[in-house]
Amino acid sequence: MxxxxxxxxxxxxxxxxxxxxxxxxxxxxxxxxxxxxxxxxxxxxxxxxxxxxxxxxxxxxxxxxxxxxxxxxxxxxxxxxxxxxxxxxxxxxxxxxxxxxxxxxxxxxxxxxxxxVITIASAVFGSNPPINPDVLTRAFQLEKNVVTHLQSLF
CATH class of the missing domain: 2.60.120.10 (Jelly Rolls)
Incomplete structure (x- = not known):
């Protein structure tokens, strides 16, 4: 179906x-x-x-x-x-x-x-508890506000 x-x-x-x-x-x-x-x-x-x-x-x-x-x-x-x-x-x-x-x-x-299955975006930005945004900011070379926004989506 x-x-x-x-x-x-x-x-x-x-x-x-x-x-x-x-x-x-x-x-x-x-x-x-x-x-x-x-x-x-x-x-x-x-x-x-x-x-x-x-x-x-x-x-x-x-x-x-x-x-x-x-x-x-x-x-x-x-x-x-x-x-x-x-x-x-x-x-x-x-x-x-x-x-x-x-x-x-x-x-x-x-x-x-x-x-x-590990869905990349969900695992990285939606982990529980969240990964410290400072880690993701450096890893993805993004501004902290972008990381926190992405985390809020998941």
Whole structure:
């Protein structure tokens, strides 16, 4: 069933992992369905610390990518159409963004019964308790008021 995409990121991730199906325990697999609103629906930058992801687009057009690890930090991107497949290696920051004017749908298999997910902006600016703004000001080379504003959003 399509997920509700009326939220800030305009997407919905429906997860099928060991939490929903206990029989997946020790099998090293899980699945997600991602629904994206027309132009701008996104699965924001995130990482899966315990699994590689393979994504297949079934509807729409997605701009996808990942960033390689330090020190290179090279961005690898591709535009995907229905039937196209893309792999996001374990632990690397990656994203998907709907560049089409119609809804998009993709399915992803993950090489873990619970790959985990760390959404970068939420983790950095929405931690509980908050990370000291002085740390983030220096790390991101931003003004303190920008950091505190971003923290207030999460």
């Amino acid at each position: 399509p997920g509700n995409t009326s939220n800030l990121v305009r997407s919905n991730v429906t997860t099928v992992n060991v939490d929903q199906i206990p029989g997946l325990n020790t099998l090293g697999i899980s699945l997600v369905r991602i629904d994206y609103a027309p132009y701008g629906g996104q699965n924001p930058p995130h990482t899966h610390p315990r699994g590689t992801e393979i994504l297949v687009v079934v509807q729409g057009t997605l701009y996808v990518g990942f960033v390689t690890s330090n020190p290179e930090n090279r961005l690898i991107t591709k535009i995907l159409y229905p039937g196209d497949v893309f792999v996001f290696p374990i632990g690397l920051i990656h994203f998907q963004f709907n560049i089409g004017n119609t809804p998009a749908v993709a399915f992803a298999g993950l090489s873990s019964q619970n790959a985990g």
